[in-house]
Amino acid sequence: MAEVKMIFIVDDDQMQAMMLQDYLSKYSTFDIKIFNSGEECLKNLSLNPQVVFLDYNFDKIGKNAMNGTEILKEIKAAKPETEVVMFSGQDRIEVAVNTMKYGAFDYIVKSESAFHRSENVIFNIIKRMKLQGEARLYKKLTFTFAIAFVVVIVAIIILYKLGMIKDPAWV
Amino acid sequence: MSDHITDLTFLQSFTGGSRDKIVKYINIFLQMCPGQLDAMQSLLQSGNYDGLRATAHSLKPQITYMGIRQGEGLVKTIEQYAGEKINLDQLPALFASFKEICEKAIAELQAEVNKA
Numbered sequence: 280m281a282e283v284k285m286i287f288i289v290d291d292d293q294m295q296a297m298m299l300q301d302y303l304s305k306y307s308t309f310d311i312k313i314f315n316s317g318e319e320c321l322k323n324l325s326l327n328p329q330v331v332f333l334d335y336n337f338d339k340i341g342k343n344a345m346n347g348t349e350i351l352k353e354i355k356a357a358k359p360e361t362e363v364v365m366f367s368g369q370d371r372i373e374v375a376v377n378t379m380k381y382g383a384f385d386y387i388v389k390s391e392s393a394f395h396r397s398e399n400v401i402f403n404i405i406k407r408m409k410l411q412g413e414a415r416l417y418k419k420l421t422f423t424f425a426i427a428f429v430v431v432i433v434a435i436i437i438l439y440k441l442g443m444i445k446d447p448a449w450v
Numbered sequence: 451m452s453d454h455i456t457d458l459t460f461l462q463s464f465t466g467g468s469r470d471k472i473v474k475y476i477n478i479f480l481q482m483c484p485g486q487l488d489a490m491q492s493l494l495q496s497g498n499y500d501g502l503r504a505t506a507h508s509l510k511p512q513i514t515y516m517g518i519r520q521g522e523g524l525v526k527t528i529e530q531y532a533g534e535k536i537n538l539d540q541l542p543a544l545f546a547s548f549k550e551i552c553e554k555a556i557a558e559l560q561a562e563v564n565k566a
Contacts, residue, residue, distance in 0.1 A: 294478040294512055298464070301471065338504035368510050389511040391460050 282408045283329045283401060286311045289320040289350065290334040290366065295389060299332060299366070302394040303401070316340045317350030324357050330404055332397060333383075335367035335374060348378055355382040362404045364397065455555045457517030458562070464515075476559045479512055483556060487549050490528075494545055502541075503532040518555045524548040 286309050290296040296313045303309055312328075314320040316337055331354060335347035345353075351363050362384040365375070375386040385400045387393050438444045458472065465471035486509050493501040506529035513521045528544050531537045 292508055292511065294475060294482070294515070297478070298475065298515070302464070336504065336507060338501075339508055368507055389514075391464075391514060394464065 282405055282412075284308065284310055285326055285328040285330075286401075287320055287323070287326075287328040287331040288313045288366075289315075289317060289331060291315045291337050291339040291344075292334070295334075295366075299394060299397060303398070317345040317347075317353075320350065321353055321357070324354065324361075327358070328361055329408075330401060331361055331363045332366045332387075333363055335365060335369045335378070348381060351378055351381050351383055362407075364400050364404075366393065366397065454558060455518060455520060455551060456558050456562075457519060460515060460517055473563055475515065476563050479516055480556060480559060480563070483509070483512065483552060487552055490545060491549070494541060499532040499535055499538070503529050506532065513552075516555060516559065518551060521548055521551045521555065524551065 286303060288296045288299050288311060290299075290313070293315070296315070300311050300313055303311055312323065312326070314323065317333070320331065320333075333347055333350060333354075337344035337346060347365060347367065351365070354361055354363055359382075363382065365378045365383045365386040366389065367374070367386070368389045369375075370388045378386055384404060387396050387400065435444070461472050461475060465475075486505055490502055490505050490509075493499075493505060506525050510522075510525050510529065513525055524544055524547055528541060528548060531541055531544070
């Protein structure tokens with residue numbers, strides 16, 4: 280669980296946020312912070328959360344409170360590498376599809392099974408992070424190998440032109 | 451057959467049977483639910499259906515976690531009718547039934563918290 284350290288829970292429902300925090304706290308490596316509005320979450324993005332569980336409706340905060348999609352867009356604009364998991368009582372498919380379009384990693388409908396699902400989603404995020412890390416490593420190795428190959432070829436050509444090597448078998 | 455309105459099976463499983471945690475969640479519900487019911491009543495009376503939908507929506511998961519099965523369908527219907535502004539004439543009766551169930555649930559949960 281080394282890759283996911285900081286988790287934000289953004290929900291105006293105190294019980295929901297505390298239950299999710301308690302559920303995920305069985306993994307002592309997670310540092311979990313609760314915010315009751317999107318605005319508070321955005322102010323604290325400098326803490327570099329790897330995962331944000333984000334509610335969709337913030338009606339309790341007030342009519343002018345940002346909704347889930349607006350907060351999601353701002354998080355992804357500021358921290359594209361942060362994975363946002365929508366965690367909402369809203370079970371309309373078009374809402375889920377819309378948030379996925381704006382970069383949400385997954386969409387969980389608040390229910391009795393939502394907590395177990397949230398744990399699985401974190402495992403999937405960790406899996407994806409590992410794959411992305413491996414892909415970056417292979418890309419780096421391929422690039423290093425290509426550079427080394429070009430350097431060797433250029434060196435051989437220069438040495439050949441200088442007469443320091445004669446008729447290499449491959450020329 | 452039990453005449454209980456609430457069913458704490460989910461909370462017991464979720465908390466691994468921890469009485470402290472069960473009481474903690476019930477207390478949050480007891481603090482929040484009466485205020486939300488009052489808010490729903492005034493929103494209904496003032497014809498603020500968007501507000502009614504929003505409040506019903508936020509109460510919905512808590513009703514599920516407290517195992518108030520009879521209230522789940524009602525709060526969902528209230529949310530839907532208020533959100534879509536349909537069957538508005540049915541909302542007062544639906545809300546009255548929902549409020550009655552919630553009040554019984556609150557009394558039951560209060561008794562649960564008061565247990566030694």
